[in-house]
Amino acid sequence: MEKVALIAVCFVMGLVAALAEDPVFKLEPIDTEWHRPEGCCVIDVNRDGQLDVVSGASWYECVGSSAKRIDKVPGPGQFQDPLWKRHPLREVGKLGGEFLKDFGEFALDVNADGLDDIVTGAWGEDPLVWYQNPGVVGKEWRKHEILPMKGGESFMMADVDGDGDLDIIPSLYSRTPVCWVEKNGSQFIKHVVGTEHDRHRVGFGDVDGDGRGDIVTSHGWYRAPEDPKAAGWQWFPEYDVGGEACIPMIVMDVNGDGRSDIISGAGHHHGLAWFEQKPTPTSREWVRHAIDDTASQFHAMALADLDGDGELDLITGKRYRGHEDDDPGSFDPQFVYWYKIDRKTGTFERHVLAYNAMVGVGMNIVVRDMDKDGDLDIVVPGKSGVYLFRNMGHPKAKSE
16 A cells, blocks of 8 residues: 555656646747737637637637647648638727837727627827627727827736726826726726826736735835725835836745735846845835846736746746837847746746747737647737747656
């Protein structure tokens, strides 16, 4: 009996060790035509049971969903048929020389009809809008305004009021009051949080451990009142991440000490760092720890368990020409990285998904199991194209 138990323990330990190996990702171009929108989302547009990719004016039909096609990498003299087919979806206007009016997209069933709609916005004076899924390919996706914007640049989704559905937190580039937008059925209600401005980028999470989600900005945070819809959000100007931060800024306990920390990238200069929350006799202080100061324009990021070890990993990359030629590092190679976070030491181990391959990250990152094989894949948009990093799993686990 003891021998059987020992064998079982060894098997489990071996399985955990195998799953702890780094997964292999296959880079799969979806659309490389210059220049593409910088937002994307994932929706089953044609309702065939396969996830498609939406980015700006187009949707990309998944036409290569079988494991036989996606698992095989073509060898010498072989050619793989395209796995994605582009179709028109909606109109997207131009903004300046290189930009299109799509600064982030999210799939959300706004009107509760069982179909994912598209929430999106652009920069400057363009409003936040949602496009209604008609449920039939080829029919018009009707446009509905959510909120007029002044100096808006992208947004994030979070359940601010704890009612089980996602609300919107705009990211504002100009000196405009911080707010969140409540989704109430298919209606949207704006709630002003405070007049201290976020000045480029925003995040959401429980900073002080009271069980309520707070709003973090690039130079301070707002503590949520008991009722997030009411007045009384309290402003704490306790830190300054320096310059223009990323979206979303991430609130999580990085080093396992029971206190929430903040992860923030530099959207338009060099640096990626986490800010450790430390208590003081009167309040708290925030200590900066560099994650990666070798690169610039960490403009978007996401958290997901990529390697199946039960811990969240950080996914980010370089935004291509965020201010055209004007940002530090604009002409450096593009990249997409993921970082394994050691929760015991608060350290980050960098893993390269792409480097110097004209693949970067635009205004948001989508992490989904695109091929229904049980692991998470990554979709990134950007001016230089829309790409899928297909998670091929753990080689050791497959060989055993």
